[in-house]
Structure formats: structure tokens, C-alpha cells
């Protein structure tokens with residue numbers, strides 16, 4: 001379970017995030033949504049420990065990063081928006097390095113990887129180097145490495161960019177399977193129609209603040225329209241927040 005409590009943080013002393021609060025229970029898929037510059041990537045960087053909060057607390061399964069950096073990091077599988085692979089390592093070596101870094105026995109890792117490689121149609125490319133992969137294939141390697149770990153929390157930044165429709169469906173199926181196994185998932189996305197279908201809850205960020213957090217039903221109630229789509233709610237919420245800021 002992830003708890004983000006009163007998080008204020010950002011870059012070089014500039015608080016991009018202001019008093020951010022939300023939680024992800026075990027077995028929950030939460031969508032992180034917001035306009036360009038709203039603070040989604042900054043939130044993710046705070047959770048994975050690339051940034052240090054100015055104030056507030058981030059707790060994963062009751063543990064903070066400061067209590068045990070290595071144990072905390074081992075609980076997170078992160079899939080960045082832009083794939084970053086080691087040019088000098090083959091796909092097989094990427095899997096081996098991931099298993100080593102997360103303390104997973106090689107036979108266990110390779111057994112898990114086999115299924116994932118089949119799902120993403122990369123089984124015959126184990127000896128390939130990243131330079132020979134397309135952008136979507138590189139992203140699939142990042143996905144396989146993250147799912148190989150079977151972490152407590154998956155953080156997936158813009159998962160649907162660059163993936164073909166088949167791979168998107170495969171990724172969604174995997175997320176749903178991991179959710180069933182009790183993992184928590186935080187997914188940042190601009191593809192609201194897909195998010196609406198699969199996410200249990202939504203964190204709506206606007207200019208570094210959480211302007212709504214809850215299930216689709218809770219957001220609809222808040223909005224006062226029982227049949228509104230996430231797109232409609234989201235646009236209305238951001239306009240309300242903009243009008244509020246202009247009024248101040």
C-alpha cells in the first residue's frame with residue numbers, strides 16, 4: 001500500500017507539488033491525470049526517490065525510503081515514459097541484470113520472463129541489442145523488466161504511448177493480473193477513455209495540487225452528473241480550478 005501524505009516537493013527549492021495527498025491500496029489501479037506540467041512526473045520522481053520531499057511523507061507498505069533505501073526501492077517496478085536501455089547489453093542481459101539488482105534467483109527470473117517474452121512477442125530476440133529494437137520494442141523490454149520483479153507497487157508513466165493496440169491490451173491484461181495478486185499500480189496517462197475503463201480511482205492533479213481523488217462514482221457525485229465521462233469531469237474540474245485561481 002502506498003501512502004502519500006501532505007507531500008510538498010519539486011526542483012531547486014521550487015515547490016511544484018503542494019500538499020499532495022492520496023493512497024493506493026493493495027490490489028488497486030490508480031490513474032494519475034493532469035494537464036501538461038500539472039506535476040505527474042514530479043509526483044512519480046518523489047515516489048521513486050529521485051527527488052526528496054521538502055515536507056510530507058511517502059510510505060510504501062509502512063516503510064519510507066529513508067528507513068531503508070534498498071528495501072524500499074526493491075518494492076517498486078518503474079516503467080518510464082521514455083525507454084532507457086543499456087546499449088551494450090542484450091535483451092537477455094537486461095533480464096539478468098534486473099534479476100540480480102532485485103535479488104531474484106536467475107531460474108525464477110527466466111521462468112517469469114519466458115511468459116512475458118511470449119506475450120510481447122520478443123522470445124526470439126533474447127540476443128538482440130537495444131539499437132536493433134523499435135521504440136515500441138524498447139518499451140516492451142522496460143515492461144518485461146518491471147513485471148519480472150513482481151513488485152509491491154508498479155509505477156507506469158504514460159504506458160500507452162508508442163505501443164501498438166495489441167501490446168496495449170496485453171499490458172492492460174498484465175496490470176489486471178498483478179492487481180489480482182495484490183499489487184498496487186499507479187499509472188500516469190492522458191488517455192482518459194482507457195483510464196476510465198480500467199482504473200479503480202483517479203488522482204486529478206492541477207498546478208501541483210490534488211483537485212480530486214476518488215472512484216469514478218465519487219468524481220461523478222462531486223461533479224453532479226451521474227453519467228459524465230472522465231474526459232468531461234476532468235475538463236470541468238480544471239476549468240473550475242482555473243476560475244478559482246483567477247478569482248483569488
Ligand SMILES: Nc1ncnc2c1ncn2[C@@H]1O[C@H](COP(=O)(O)OP(=O)(O)OP(=O)(O)O)[C@@H](O)[C@H]1O
Pocket residue numbers: 011016034035036037038039040041042043
Ligand atoms: N527538471 C526540472 N527542473 C525544474 N523544473 C521542472 C523539471 N521538471 C519539471 N519541472 C517543472 O515542474 C512542473 C511539473 O512538471 P511535470 O513534468 O511534473 O508535469 P507532468 O504533469 O508530468 O506533465 P506532462 O503531461 O507534460 O508530462 C512544470 O512546471 C515543469 O516546468
